Amino acid sequence: DRLVDEKTDWCRPNNTRSKNDLVRKPCLTNPEYRNSLRKMLASKVEKMKEYSMHDFSLGDECLFVVGDYDLCFSDTCRADFKRFVKEEYGTIEKLNAEYGTTCKSFDEVEPLPFESAKEQDQIAGWVDHRLHMDSVWAGIFGFCRDSIRGVAPGARVGYEGSNLHVDSYSAGDYWKLSRAMNLNNIYYQPFQAAALASFASKGDLLGFGWIGGYGAPHAKKHNYETQYRSWLTLLKGGNSLWVWNAGGPSSGSVSAPEYEFYDYFQDALSAVREMKAGLGKALIRAERQADFGIYYSPASIHTAKFMGTRLGNDAHLQDISQLTIDLGFQPFIYSPEQVKGGMLLRNKPKAVYMSFIQSISMEEAEALKKYVAGGGVLIADICPGVRNAHGKLLQSGLLNNVFGISGSTGNSIKQGELVPDGIRLVGRTLVLPYDSGVSLNGGRAAGRVGDAPAIIHNSYGKGRAVLLNFSIEGYIPSRVNWPENQYAALMRSILANLEIFPDVKTGTQVPGLEVTRFKSGGLQYITFLQDIVSTSIELTGSSMFVAVPDKKPVTKFTATMPSEGYVYNVRDGKYMGKGRQAALGIKVLEPAVLAVVPYKIEGISLSAVPGRVEQGQKLRYSIKVNSNDATKIEEQIVRIQFINPRGQEVEHYGGNIPVTGSAEQEQRLALNEAPGIWTIVARDLISGSMAKTCFIVGGTKR
Template identity: 35%
Template sequence: MLQTGQFRRGRLCVLRGFTPPRNQGMTPGLSGSALTASSLDYDYYLSLAIRAILWAAGKVPAVQIETPEAPRTVLQRESGGRVRFTLSASVPQADLSARFALRARDGHVWDTREEKLAVSGTASLDYVVPRVPAGDYFVDLWVKHAGKTVNWASAAVTVEAADRLSEAKIPESIATGEPVTGKVTVTLKTPGAKQLRLRQYDNYGRLVGERVLPVPTGGGEVAFSLPASRPLSLLQHLEIALLSAGEPVESVRLPFFYRDFFPPRDDIRWVMWDGMAGDSFIGRIIAREFRKAGLDTQYTGLSEWAIRENMWHIPYVTRFVDRKTDWYQEKRTRTQDDLVRDPCLTDPAYRAKLREDLLQAVQRVTRFGTGEFSLGDENHFVAGNFDLCMSPTCVADFREWAKREYRGDLNALNKEYGTAYTSWEQVRPATLEEARKSGNYAPWVDHRRHMETVWAGIHQYAREVIREAVPGARVGYEGSDTRAGTYHAADYWQIMRAMDLNNLYYRDFQGAAVRDFADPGTLYGAGWYGGYADNRNEEFMRWYPWMVLFQGTNSYWVWMGCGSAGAVMAFDASLYPFFAANAEEMREIKGGVGKLLMHAERQHDGVAVYWSPVSVHVREFTPGMPEADDVLNSTVRVLDDVQVQPRVLSYAELEKLTPQRFKLLFLLQAQALSDAEAEAIRRFVRDGGIVIADLRPGVRNEHGTARATGALDDLFGVKQNADAPDLKKAEPELLQPARKLPQAVVDASLRVAGGNATGRAGETPVMIQNTFGKGKAILLNFSWADYLARERTARTAGADYAFWPINEEWRALVRVLCENAGVVPPVSMAPSLPRTQVVRFRSGNAEYVGVLAGLPRDPNAYTAKEAKLPAPRQTTIRFGRTAHAYDVRAGRYLGKVDQVKTLVQAGRARLFALLPYAVSEIRVRTSAVSLGQETRVRAECITGGKPGRHVLRVRFIGPDGKERREYQQSVVAEGGTAELSLPLALNDAPGTWSVVVQDVATGVTGKAALRVTGSPAGSDWSQKAEGEW
């Protein structure tokens, strides 16, 4: 393993026989599982490396130490023995001290001793090994002078015993509520009664169960059981000790897991993409530091280090991509005439193999309390404009889809397709090229719609397979389908019926659609963030977590951990300053604020933005039509910029489209509407709603077939040309009030037929308004699709908010359109600050108002240290009603007010609670409890009215004044009252504890003493947890 040599005057030292892990460099990696790896191994590997470095540098210690010749000294426990070290010095050395330590494999120090020493020539120094349980140990020796180490050495010792534990078995995992059962074989060679002591420790070092059993005379197999305990950690250890006359003869320590100890679903999750150096001893340091920072979940390949540090694991069990176009390959191989996806998602053989692979992947991690599964990162139906999939199985599946779509009426399909099929077996989809040649687009639009069901369907299938093994598992993808496009096959409504886990790359529309379409309980992440270049600054990292929290996220996903240019952790395992700042914000959010908002309902302002996936396909053969993705993202952004919060509404939710729920519907990029959709929109307006469309609403049906008369032409008071639009760029001018708008795409083929055009773009009518029933329909006949693109061109100006003025005309228009529709946000600011997000959450009669001014520069400017945040600006926030107001982040009462004058700092979130009463006190009650029993705590909000739902942060402070973080929790107090129970450990400290309860919304805090009685167990010879490094 060690080879030395000389080159001229220099020394060479080569470490051989192993390949160091990437994170270590000079020492061997793990030789087994991280779950059972000993930190001692790394200690001694480092000792060897340091020895080599000192020798190569010619640093010869004044005192040399030789250990026994044998690599390991074997001693008998019954007779004892000693380990002899030989010390030598070429020059007499006085005033030395020798310090010994006896360390077990788990790091526990069993014995230390120190003696004075002088070395002249050669001398022996013996360490007498005390009577300890059988096992492997190291005897460490430090020779010191004036407190400084002169030299050190270690010798391996194995202590053997006549009586021993031959074999011990327990289940790899158990369910919560089950006892810990197992068998142990005991070999006895000495007389006298023997006992087995069982101790269950959780991963916080808490002793949660203990039992002593007699060993049959002569030994043999002993079955045992420990009563069920309530777990606070996923990983547990069972310590089995063989006792003779009360002394431990030998012990073993076996890990096991509570496989159904799942992460909480009612609180914020913080997820890290990182393998955490799984083959390296450094992995534990990495995992430990991330856990200390507050991260609770590790993602991608399993890191057992993360499990050891009390983190959950989300596995990356597959990835759905087209292999011929995936961007993570050296060369893409698909050609335009290759129209079969690889793999085909309807191929039975592929699905059978997928099922097998998924079940195998799931079984590998079920013991780790895994309740969420990722189906991949950056999944895609196909990368590029390829008209997939035309495989035999997809064509057959298309026929079945068409039968359902046309209700088994082949004549209806023939009429739509312009075909004369005589049987369903003749039906086939068309490519876009074929549709263009025939002039009939229905077979192609239906083909794209079918592919949407196939794409959503494969994720649904995977979820069903996984749930066979883990019932109720949350399954989905992340970083996928971030652009609305025809070849992506992503209908967000269908996608969110197929999954309940989704983390995006942040986009305004996609984030809103996923949030609004998600089923309750979905694990929703609004976007990856972390080590990207424009994230690597404190300004972004303090702004981002609140921005997405206010968007409704309940999980945060960080890319990535340690060991790359995109890491948030340095190579010394410290957090980079930008991420340390983020961790401060996240601790506050995870400390109860996130849970507070999760248990409230995010409010919209009565504005709906319609999602029409069929129209995304129709746009593909409408020359000059703006990109649907640009229109939708620009719309959500401009509404947010005028502090109006919309809800994305799907074609499948038309029953929700009523004037009682929505005052205003933005019908954008909606060329293709079914008769049912058109009628629902018409009914909405007739009953008093207002609809605003941009270009060409309802000119085609749900199959993409042109209508002779637009489905909504009478609603808007216009005549549209479905087959021959004349889309061009022009500069709209409005008459009421007079206003010029930026250049935009208009449809010059539009004619007014009963409506009132209140603007023109050259000769083209724009802003056509028409009263219909109790409501109004407005056809803009232009699009603000380039709202975001215009911003991007202005960001390079190098000044704060340089992007803001360029779109003021669009914001002014949208603001007026909303106001004329009766949409006036309940919360307003004067003066209003650029790009300030204002959101509301409601929980019963309580309302929470978030205010967050955006960053005034491109975040890259902060990374490059080219900009600083401007000084805070004063504004008045008007709440629209009088309430007892609290500054949530400051924990400060603001009075019974309808407005507050305050400073708003760009990138720094403000959160206000508006309550119908003041909270005067948090009353906390406890009752005395014995160690190992459950303590019960009752906390009550004392208010000036009937209390509603509150979230309380509960902390437990031990008799030593230190917080027990494993007991910290946030609890929901329905009706202002919460009762919780907590199992104390057998080795917790007796005495007077403090229970501190803080109301998250108001900051009001209560405190009570908790009397804990009893004598701690497990403090005799056992080691609660592995020693520190």
């Protein structure tokens, strides 16, 4: 049933929910519903077990509610809210102090709908109510996962295309959801993609957007989504590619009625073949590097909703995430739970950005202070830490001494012209929201916004903090102005003053270029993928349905790597020399992949023992990567192919083998395998080096 609210589900004929109807249908805490759901899931999974099903999606576009409905106030949700706040506060006295109430026990505590909470100025109670709904929504997926695993142990369970936007009423706390599921394919957005990659656990099944027959581009030879999204999914950290759909006669199908793939889908098939030839395994097994932190605070999102401001909403998080990428970094999203657990100290990001993060706990504040005092860099925009984790305004912001400010409350937001010192902004005047109540208290200002300081720098312990007393708005729509984009120029200058630069430099500003690093021990893979932003390419169509011409421009630049090594162009299988630089020419939507290796690869060796094997017996073979320094050897992927006596590849015997120096493999042959001379072909993914060996299969021809 996709776990949707039946009264607002988009695929049902009518929205039957009224403004004052605040009980979800079905209510996710109702024990009768949960029991029927458990039985239904168990019954369906039991039937699928015989087909070796391991991954289960609970549906596409599973939405808590569609629209601004402040659900759910059923009897069971109200009772569960009492349990939730009791766990949060511990004693009724602490809750009363926070809410300004005189409840004698938690049984008297009631969640308030938005309108009632506004009338009573009860922000803490309403923020807690929304945090509770976040837990209820995530909790139902955990319940479904556990129900399915009761029948299919170890199954991966989740959803697709759901919780599309950051919003209070959608109940989508991405951290909580990531703890409740281990299968997810999103509709691509830069923030959601970064959150999915940041919060995922090892072994999760991840997709980063659909490709397929959207818009039925059957007459087109090349399609933007099928080219770009296929590669982007892998480079974002995905390990699965999701296609809608392969239904043959349907209008959105990637195949014709006779099930031949359309021309426009050939680009995706070509990309998948290349990934499955070893590149996919190499990047999936490596550790994807994300070096620029973005703070994600559901409590702050709910606080902003209560205040009626658009600051800190979905668009702002998308802007900051995409701007981070366009400046050459990769964002890592930090949840309050991760920050309190000390992850900032372990990960040591180049910087952490707080976008309208008003509401933080004392524990979060202390963890952030420890991070900065230890040498970290904290960047924030309007009103950081001026409220507690329940949205209640504090007398003094918890991070004021970190930023060297005073007076910030969030109640003095105005619009003003940004005039930064020492930064030339080309184009239109930037009139942005800012906090007019901010004053300096140890920090030093650079420029003004309206009647207040614009950029405030402060030293704290061994680290530094920067308050941008304004909110970046509309960056993504303005990307077409690259490289003279005002926000990009502003942030690049601020980061340069902090001596923060990308680990991989391109010399010139390449529009739409995304750089990603993967580490496998001392070996690095560095990828470059250019989107269509401010390029000379001409498109037809709109949005994700655009057609791409056959001939695409080549962008040339020199990449400078973070460390010296032996550099290989992986997709071309070519050695580019020893050093830190490589000259590249890339086509839009097609990636370049470099490997920086701490040793020179001097070919590979392959041998089979014994040289003759009978039908049904095991063949043993050895792979060795030769290098100029065996002490520095790292894991490489070697592609193995078995060729039968008729010259045909037998795919089920081959595969992508992780090899660290050398590897011993064995393969049992079929009882009726073709007798004669067989060939094993090995190809090193990085260098393109190849080796062959032969063996004989004895036995009777059948």
